[in-house]
Amino acid sequence: MKYFLVGGFGLLVLVLVSKVFVVLGLINLETFSSEARIKQTKVEQINEKKLQTIGKQTYEVFCSSCHGMDGKGNNGKAHNHTKRIAKKTVLDIIKNGSNNFKTIYPSGMPSGLVNEMEAQEVATYVANGMKTKKPKAWSVCASCHDESGEGILYVAPNIKYYSDELVLTVLKNGKKGVIGTMPDSFADKLSEIQIKALANYIRSIQK
Ligand code: HEC
Ligand code: HEC
Known part of the structure; x- marks a missing residue:
């Protein structure tokens, strides 16, 4: 008992x-x-569906406060992720050059590579996702960004779509541009998987 x-x-x-x-x-x-x-978990162990779920969740927690829940950039406060790049950004970079991504492109992109009219033509081409006819002046850009616009490692970034490499580069360096400033504090807070998942998610909402 x-x-x-x-x-x-x-x-x-x-x-x-x-x-x-x-x-x-x-x-x-x-x-x-x-x-x-x-x-x-190791990156290789994650299937596509899981990666998408992690990407969406991570985006909502870390990125949506500026980029918006729909990724469209909160009425111009941050970059619109449903497009790779806006015309105004391309024009600004051609005019002023850019040196944000120092970890991988230490000397940046020089300004004034093409004249005003050529700048308009290539900016329209890039902003439309490179689906229209290539303007002549694109050959200047292609020498660094590759004919495809997908970039060349250590030479120039992918300006056609959000590759894993591009997203990692932005998260490491942050970005100061014509839209505003993105802090450089994210790469340390996120795991390799979360970063890969974010790139995957942003690619999936790009039209
Ligand atoms: C000498 C090599 C070189 C040439 C030529 C060049 N670029 Fe770039 N471009 C770069 C580099 C390097 C960067 C990354 C700049 C940074 O670190 O901020 C860049 C960045 C950019 C970006 C910003 C990408 C982003 O994610 O923010 C755009 C848009 C761009 N280039 C468009 C063009 C266009 C259009 C042309 C042709 C008129 C051109 N580039 C010619 C090297 C080049
Ligand atoms: C504090 C606000 C803020 C937060 C939080 C933020 N961003 Fe950004 N981000 C920006 C701004 C502003 C720009 C546009 C900079 C410019 O081009 O003027 C930008 C641009 C970008 C770009 C485009 C860079 C390019 O190549 O042109 C990517 C990719 C990006 N952010 C990813 C992310 C991801 C992923 C997260 C979450 C981990 C995030 N951002 C969180 C403000 C933010």
Whole structure:
């Protein structure tokens, strides 16, 4: 009888303790452990569907405050991710040059590579996703950005779509441009998987 009582009491204590953990878990461990799980998993182990889910969640937490839940850039406050690049950005970079991505392109892009009229033509071409006829002056840009616009590693970035490399570069360096300033603080806060997932997600909303 005595043993039963002790046993029963022990069981009660166990149940109570586990309840406390469940409650704590709801508040804390849930978010904590899913973050930790993401950090521990290897990139190769993640399938496309999972990657998309992680990308969307990470975007909502870290990026949507500026870029908007729909990725369209909050009425011009940040870059619109449903397009790779806007005409006004291309024109600004041709006119002023750019040296944001120092980790990979230390000398940046020089200004004034083409004249005003050529600038208009290539900017329209780039902003339309390079789907229209190539203007003549594109050959100047192609010498660094490649004929395809997909960039050349260590020479110039991809200006056609959001490659993994491009997104990683932006997260490491931040960006100061004609739209505004993106902080450079993200790369350290995010795991390799989260960064890959973000690139995947942004590509998926680009039209
Ligand atoms: C000498 C090589 C070179 C040439 C030629 C060149 N670029 Fe670039 N471009 C770069 C580099 C390097 C960067 C990255 C700049 C940075 O670090 O901010 C860049 C950045 C850009 C960006 C911004 C990309 C982003 O993600 O913010 C655009 C748009 C662009 N170039 C368009 C053009 C166009 C259009 C031309 C042709 C008129 C051109 N570039 C010619 C090297 C070049
Ligand atoms: C504090 C506001 C802010 C936050 C938060 C933010 N961004 Fe940005 N981001 C910007 C602004 C502003 C620009 C446009 C800079 C410019 O071109 O003038 C930008 C531009 C970009 C670009 C385009 C760079 C290019 O090549 O032209 C990418 C990609 C990007 N952000 C990704 C992200 C991702 C992914 C996150 C979340 C991890 C994020 N941003 C969080 C403000 C922000």
